[in-house]
Amino acid sequence: MAASSGYIGRLGSFDKAREPFSSYIERMELFFLANNISSSSPSEERAVQERKKAILLTEIGPEIYVTLTNLLSPAKPKDESFDTIISKLKNHFDPKPLEIAESYKFGTRNQKNGETISEFILALKNLSLHCNFEGFLDRALRDRFVCGLLDERIQSKLLNTSNLTFEAACKTALTMEMAAKNAKEFRPTATSNSASINSQKSYTRSHKPTQGRGKAQGSKDHPCYRCNGPHSPKDCTFKNAECYNCHKKGHIAAACKSKPRHKGKDGRKPRSGEVHEIEDDTEQVPDEMTLYCIYSVDSVNHFETKVMINDCPLKMRIDTAADCSIMSKDTYEQNFSNLPLKESTLQLKTYSGEILDTCGQIECKVVYNGKTFTLPCVVARYNNKPTLMGKDWLSKLKLDWSSVLHIERTKLGQVLKEYSSLFEDSYEGIKGTVAHIRIKEDAKPRYCKARPVPYSQKSQVETELKRLEKNGVIVKTNYSDWATPIVIVPKTDGTVRLCGDYKITINQAVDDEKYPLPTSQDLYAQLSGTKVYSKLDLSHAYSQLNIDPDSQQFVTINTHMGLYTYTKLPYGVKSSPKIFQATMDKILQGIPNCLCNQDDVLIATATVDENLNYELSCCQGCIKWGHRVVVPKSLRDRLLTELHSEHIGIVAMKSVARGFMYWPGIDKDIESMANKCSVCQNSRSKPAKSSLETWKWPSRPFQRVHVDFCELGNDHFLVLVDSHSKWLEVIHMHANTSTEKTVDELRLIFASHGLPEELVSDNGPQFQAASFQLFMKQNGIKHTLVPNYHPASNGAAERSVRIVKDALKKQVCAGNSNLSLKHRLANFLLKYRTTPQSTTGYTVHQLNC
Structure with missing residues (x-):
């Protein structure tokens, strides 16, 4: 059919990169309508559908046909109906979009850089198709259109219009866009008046162009000769002011004509290192611009900013006194040779009076802070000079002066890093x-x-x-x-x-x-x-x-x-x-x-x-910090050795050093020297022992008891002492110190005196056994084990064991060995329990009652 001449128009293949499938279907329906491919009776419907299917499969293109074959597999496209094929392709290429996602895209759409208002309107209408705005559509389009505009003038105009509709907003915006475009064509790209270009130094100055001679004064284009203000000289408030430059009345220094023509603001000739001042000289040479060339000096910090010119980043030096922006021919050929050079009648004169060769002028597409502008720039033949941004660009770009004038204090950063401690x-x-x-x-x-x-x-x-x-x-x-x-x-x-x-x-x-x-x-x-x-x-x-x-x-x-x-x-x-x-x-x-x-x-x-x-001083070749000499790294080890020669200690070494010398980290170096000295370490005093924490004295008898085993010859004894009354129980265990025997004896003691709240013991196997722990748990007794290798923690039991051993040994030495062990033990306990204790002042029996 593509080659047939019997049809009106051509459907063509479907290109998913150029149009949505729904658009292709609409064109196909129009193609069928133009060629009268339709049925007039139900009997013809099947044949018409087959014909439509054949046209679609023929025209759709090989890539889409392969996709359709995969979608219908294992069936063949020719075996399916026309409506089935359309449905499959539509679901594949145009799935139903999510309403919330489409509304988000619509609500965040703004006019892009370089995008015309007409293109922006079409984009908004396309995004609104799947948002289901219904009766809210016109208002939604109006609000998004006004809020998303880049041009603040148009936006402000629309915001001030009452009862604004989307159609009226579009009409007003398009009219203002066209008016602005046409107004630019009325203005010449290069002025016939002279201008001034002054490279700005690292310090701030307020330079104003010298007023032209022979011009009508007081008009908008010709400022007041008394102060350079935009008003008539007869209305100037400086009529009776005295000039600081020539000391004459009637004007101020900024508008003084007695100032030397080629001297700077401070009265001195410009140093080599500056760029360009251009003054009005219309009486001498029309269409002329005086250019005072100033060469770059490394020590001068110029104000610069980066802009995007025709998709090429370029760093430009800001010149607030230059009437136009200028770049060298080398910069133009390296980056912007694709832009056509237009003729310019503007002439640039150097400080020595030579005419600078001007190549022409280019129209640049400038992007800054997300906004796009079309601005002119003069191209001239000069080498090793910066690209200057003049007043014509500055008035449009609205620079972020807080970032341009940012000063980085590198010296301060070095000091903070060097003396971080x-x-x-x-x-x-x-x-x-x-x-x-x-x-x-x-x-x-x-x-x-x-x-x-x-x-x-x-x-x-x-x-x-x-x-x-x-x-x-x-x-x-x-x-x-x-x-x-x-x-x-x-x-x-x-x-x-x-x-x-x-x-x-x-x-x-x-x-x-x-x-x-x-x-x-x-x-x-x-x-x-x-x-x-x-x-x-x-x-x-x-x-x-x-x-x-x-x-x-x-x-x-x-x-x-x-x-x-x-x-x-x-x-x-x-x-x-x-x-x-x-x-x-x-x-x-x-x-x-x-x-x-x-x-x-x-x-x-x-x-x-x-x-x-004031931080450092020099005395006889030595750098001093206050009254102390700053020691270089090469001599620090020698002085540390001299300080430590008599092993006087860390504190004394620091005291001597603080009187004579200094370097960063000297205290740490002295401590390190002393800690590494084996002589000092060997003679160092032992650290003070930590103070012992004593057990709290219980408020009643048998609230806390301490137990331990006592060994005397082949006999073993279970010793129990009450912390409150010092009551002592000594059980002869013979040679059996098993856990079962220990539990049986403790059960008898507790039956006589009551269950204690806490029992303290060492880490003997009898006290760590599971059966002993079960006995403690069943009787509700808190079992406290003292630390290993620290018997002093169970001092009450250890002291009682010592008392029992000494008493039994003394009875043997005193000639009482003929008494049985049981008899001797009973005599000791009777005497012990009826003797007042030195710690309490009462007998054990009195406190235990």
């Missing part, structure tokens, strides 16, 4: 200085109970208290005559700051310090003549100053977790600011141009180099 979040404190809080002699202690903490802040307060205790800022205490409630101050990061409410306690009793605090006038007076500043802000300022032990009781705080005493100077105490200021002034005394106000330290100098010199 000094900027750690530490509470180590100022060494060699303590604070003393003076209280009036007649002051009476004030103890305030803890204030309730809101449940929402309770966990935060507890976390902060634990953090302060861990860092040594506060310590737990059980008693204090002074106690101050806390005030909870929420911080922006979700944590809290805890402050003592000292105004109701010690602030009324503090004998205030007489030290003066600096005023703003004093500080500003010292800044005279300075330009470069280094500011240091102390971390946890007051917490770096230790308090002497006598003053710590006064700053105790009372919390829901108990009493805590500050070991560091806290905020809120009336004398704290003056104490801290006096300490800082003492530390910084003798350092010129160094100002201090509490925890803020400012070093103010006239130059950057002078500012850095």
Whole structure:
């Protein structure tokens, strides 16, 4: 059929990349209609359907036919009906879209860069097909169209129109787009007036073009000759002003005509390193632009930004005084040779009066911050010069000046990295200085109970208290005559700051310090003549100053977790600011141009180099930090060996070093040297033994008992002692110390005295046996095992075993060996139980009753 000439038009194959299948079906129906392929009676319907199927399978194309064959497999396409084939292909190529997903695509669709309004309208209509807007369709299209426009002028116009419909919005937007396009064609691409191009230096200056001569003044295009403002000279407020340049009245320095033509704003000739100033000179040469060439200087930081020009990224130097943008021919040939050069009547003159060869002008498609613009750019022959962005581009692009003027302080970053240990979040404190809080002699202690903490802040307060205790800022205490409630101050990061409410306690009793605090006038007076500043802000300022032990009781705080005493100077105490200021002034005394106000330290100098010199100085070839010599790496090992030659210890070595030398990490190096010395390690004193925790004295007899075995010759005894009354039970076990025998004897003892709450023993096999543990569990007795190899933990039983052994041995030595062992044991127990104990002052019998 494709080759047949008997049909009107051609259906063609289906291309899924160019149209949806539903569109193809519509074209096919129109093809059938144009060629009268339809049935006039039911008898002809089958033949017409077969004909339609044959046309479809013939025209659809080989790729789609293979797809259809796979969809119908194992059946053949020719064996299926026309409606079945259409249904299969439609479900495959045009599945029913999800309404929510389609609504999301529609609601987030905005006009793209370079997309015309007509294209944007068509895209919105296409996206709305499957959104099921129904009666809401017109409003949805209007809202998305207005909100998604790129042109702010058109958008603002539409927003100000009442009762706006989608059709009216489209008509207005298309009209404004066409008007803007036509208006550009009315304007020439290059002006006949001269312009100025000045490369901006790393410092800010406000350069204005010199006013042209022989022009009518006071009009919109010709500013006032008194101030360069957009008004008539007779209405100028500077009519009686005196010029700072020529000292004449009637104008200001910015519009002064007496200034040297080729000198900079500071009166000096431009240095080689600048780009270009262009002044009006229309009387001399029409269509001329004066170009003052300034070569790049590495030490000058220029303001630059990146833009996308015809899909090519380009870095341009910002020139706020240039009337036009310019690029070199080399840049044009390397990146934009595909753009046609248009003729330009504009001429550029160099500082020496030479005419710069202008190649022409190009129209650039500029993309910046997601917006697209079509802007002109002059192409000239000059080498090693930057591409300048002039006022014509700046007025359109609306640069993000906060990112353009961003200054990276690389030197500060190097200092922070090199001395990172000094900027750690530490509470180590100022060494060699303590604070003393003076209280009036007649002051009476004030103890305030803890204030309730809101449940929402309770966990935060507890976390902060634990953090302060861990860092040594506060310590737990059980008693204090002074106690101050806390005030909870929420911080922006979700944590809290805890402050003592000292105004109701010690602030009324503090004998205030007489030290003066600096005023703003004093500080500003010292800044005279300075330009470069280094500011240091102390971390946890007051917490770096230790308090002497006598003053710590006064700053105790009372919390829901108990009493805590500050070991560091806290905020809120009336004398704290003056104490801290006096300490800082003492530390910084003798350092010129160094100002201090509490925890803020400012070093103010006239130059950057002078500012850095206050950190380090040079004396006879040696670099000094304060009064200490900074030791180079090559000599540090020799000095460490000399410091440690007499093995004077870590503390003494640090004390000597702090008086004469310094390098980063010197304290750690001294500690490492001492810890590696075998002589120091061998002679080091043994660490103090930890204090023993004693068992709590029970409140009643047989509340806690201790048991152990005693061995004397071939005989074994089970010894049990009550912790409250010291009652002693000694059972002769003979040679049988099995678990069963032990349990039987303990059962008899408990039958006489009652079941104890707790039984303490060592880790003997009898006490670890499962049957013994079961006996303890069945009788509700807590069984406590003492640590291995630490018999002192069961000291009560160990002491009783020793008493029994000594008593039986002494009876043998005293000539009582003719008595039986049982007799001797009974004599000892009778005497023991009726003798007052040194620890209690009562007999065992009295306390056990």
